[in-house]
Amino acid sequence: MMFNDEKEMLEFYKRYAYVVGFPVRKRNSKKGDDGVMRYVTFTCSREGRRNYATGGSLKPQPTSQTDCKARISASLDNLGVWRINKVYLDHNHKTSPSQSRLYRCNRILSASVKRKLQVNDMAGIPLHKSYNSAVVEAGGYENTTFVERDCRNYVDQERRLRLGEGDAIALQAYSSKMQARCSGFFFSMDLDGESRLKNVFWEDNRCRQAYKEFGDVVTFDTTYITNKYDMPFAPFVGVNHHGQNTLLGCGLLSNEETGTFVGLFRTWLECMHGEAPRGIITNQDRAMQNAIEIIFSKTKHRWCLWHIMKKLPEKFGYLSQKSSNFAAIHGLVYDSDIVDEFEEGWRSMLDTYDLHDNDWLSRLYENRNRWVPCYLKTTFWAGMSTTQRSKSMNAFFDGYMHSKTSLKQFVEQYERGLRSKVEKEFQADFRSFSQMVPCATAFQMEKQFQAVYTIPKFKEVQQEFIGKVYCDIVSENTNDHFWTTYDVREHVVYQEHRKKKTFHVSLQRESCELICSCRQFEFRGIICRHAIAILIRNDITTMPDRYILKRWMRDVSRAHTRVAVNYDGLMSTPEQLRYDDMCRAFSEVADLAANDDGWTRSIMDWIKSQASDLRMSISSI
Structure with a gap:
């Protein structure tokens, strides 16, 4: 092939790369004796290999380089025509046309977009609104040549929701429109005796399908908006394979009474085909607890640990030894690995600070199996112990509302907010598809996780392989049931404080089954450093399949990603x-x-x- 100039050739190669689904860059060029550019090579951007210092880095950054050889080379002939003289089309990695728009070589801010961002910023218009406006103007995310990060979008504003006149009729029209578009759209409204709107619940088909993958543990919270909105926003939130928030349904409530929560939970359960979550995290609200016991009778219910611990200054600020009392409670809650250790420490604390008559502590102790980690760590919670995910989801949607937003406008803005959330998951999928985090160790087991886990989850596993250096095996004991128990002493460093802590790891060599007293795998779904140390001690080089969870894998076909979200402008x-x-x-x-x-x-x-x-x-x- 021949081209009139270098730029024309590069644009052709970029168009080809966009269709195939890989990024490109200019690799090298060479000038002739006359100073004119005569040789040039364009390559796949995943060409080359990053070099690391001997021993590797303990915190290696993701890299997209795979030493890919795909490229074209060209030279300038005596007639001023560029001729391609070498072509290599094969890649050593996957390509994806649907993700081409996210590669850096294809992202650009046009002069008009730059000018609009500058003017809007001078006028005090939040950047996220400028970005959303550009997305709408382009006809959707798939038609933009930039992502939110390119515009450095960050906004945090106080918002409020007000119920506007005629919103019930508008919501009915909205639900009819959405159900006509998508049979999987679920909508429910409660009206009082005078036909006034009381409660609203809705969920699109994508969230319903996501529940099949990530509905094992949910957080539910309304306190963030209770004193700000006329109708509290009540989202059900889970965590996806990247560790991101994922919305699993939401409602707007007239009040926070048991009957209202019962109605909401029953509707949500109906929407989810009667499949209740295995675990739910809420605050200590009694109305929520009553409703959960009625509707989710078999669901494990825990209280938000953050809500409880933040009350310590309020409850014990009067004590002369309050600092040491706070430290004692924190130590009991976070450092007790077994129930007996917590029970003994609790009794000792009550004696030391003469707190036997404290009603608040007594009620907490009666419900200790709802909030103390050592009572809950044998249950899978996807690493969650607080309702902060619900709060951050509230805060996220808060960025799309303001004090005069009507309920009809709320739903419309909710669509835009959710579109952005879906786009963030798509971009995270893209990063895990196109990049990899280099291994920090030479263990084959770490490479197993690198090959299948999403980047955020592999980083969590990688920290455990790195943390193994702080672990020493101090004893070994084999019993009659072919189980060997090891005592693993870890040098724990927390906020510059160092201490030694012993964990007990049991290994059934024949089945490669492991049980660690820290219970991290059961709680977070991430194998712990103590178990890794024992596997290596026993010359086990391959991680047993049971400790590599499908939930954190990147190349799994998930139902919700196949559901085209029916919001205007969203990519399909x-x-x-x-x-x-x-x-x-x-x-x-x-x-x-x-x-x-x-x-x-x-x-x-x-x-x-x-x-x-x-x-x-x-x-x-």
């Missing part, structure tokens, strides 16, 4: 569009066959056969 990937086309086709077939038992059986048999064939084909890839 080719996979999402194909998914929607198939759903519509299946729905038409179901409508035709449902009235005849024979046709129904025939169609179902065919679907089962196709599903079986597809599963076999996918597993063989």
Whole structure:
């Protein structure tokens, strides 16, 4: 191929790369004796390999370099024409056309966008509004040539919600519109005897599908808005495979009484096809607790630890020894690994500070299995112990409201807020797809996690491999049931304070089953440094599959990512569009066959056969 100039050739290669799905850059160039550029090479941006100091870094940064060899080289002939003389098209990594817009080489702020950002900033308009305006003007995220980070978007403003006249009718129209667009959209409204709006609950199909993946543990909180909004905003929040907040439903409430929460929880459970979460985190609100016992009777309920600990100055500020009392309670709560240790320490604290008659402490002790970590750490909580995720979700949506926002406008702004949340997850998927964090150790087990986990979760695992250097195995004891118990002493460093702490790790060598007294894996789903030390001690080089959770993997096909969110301007990937086309086709077939038992059986048999064939084909890839 031939081009008139270097720029034309680069633009052609960039267009090709955009369609294939990889980033490009100018690798090198060379001038002739006359000082004119005569040789140039453009490569995939994942070319090259980052060099690290001997021993590696304890906090290595993500890198996208994989030593990819894809490139084109060209030279300038005597007629002033650029001729491509070398082409290598094969990549040593995956490519993805749907993610091309996020690569740095394809992101650019146009002169008009830059000018608009400058003028709006001088006028005092928050940057996130300028960014949203540019996204709407472009027709959606997929049509923009920049991301929010490029505009350095950060805004934190106090907002309030006011119920406006006629909002109940507007909400009914909104729900009808959304249900017509998407059969999976769920909406519920409660009216009082005078047909005035009391409570609202809604959830789009994407959140319902996300619940299947991340609905094992949810946080629920309304206190952030109680004194600011006429109707408290009540989100159900989970944590996704990147450790980000993910919305699993929300409501607007007329009050915070038991009956109101019962109605909300029952509606939410109905929306989730009767599948209750395994764990829920709330504050100490008695009305919430009553409603949870009624609706989620089999769900493990814990109180927000942060809410409890922040009350210490209020409850014990009168004590002359308040500092030492605070330290004693903190030590009991955070350092007690077993129940007996906490019980003994609690009795000692009551005696030392003469607190036997303190009603607040007595009530806390009666409910210790709802908040003290050593009572809860054998249950999976995805690493959560507070309702801060609900609060941050409230704060997130707060950035899209103001004091004069009507309820109708609230729902519209909620859509924009959720669009942004979905985009952040998509960008996090992109980072885990296109980059990797180098291993900090030479252990094969760390490479196992590097190959499958998202970047944030791999970093958590990596810290455990790094933390192994602080662990010493001080004793070993084998019992009659083929279990060997090790005492692992860790040099714990916290805020410049150092201490030695002993953990007990039991290993069943034959099955490679591990139980550590810290219970980090059970609580967070992340293997602990003490268990890693024992595996290495026993020359076990491969991490057992049970300790690599699908929940934190990056290359898992998740149902919610295939649901095209029906908000105006939101991107729909080719996979999402194909998914929607198939759903519509299946729905038409179901409508035709449902009235005849024979046709129904025939169609179902065919679907089962196709599903079986597809599963076999996918597993063989």
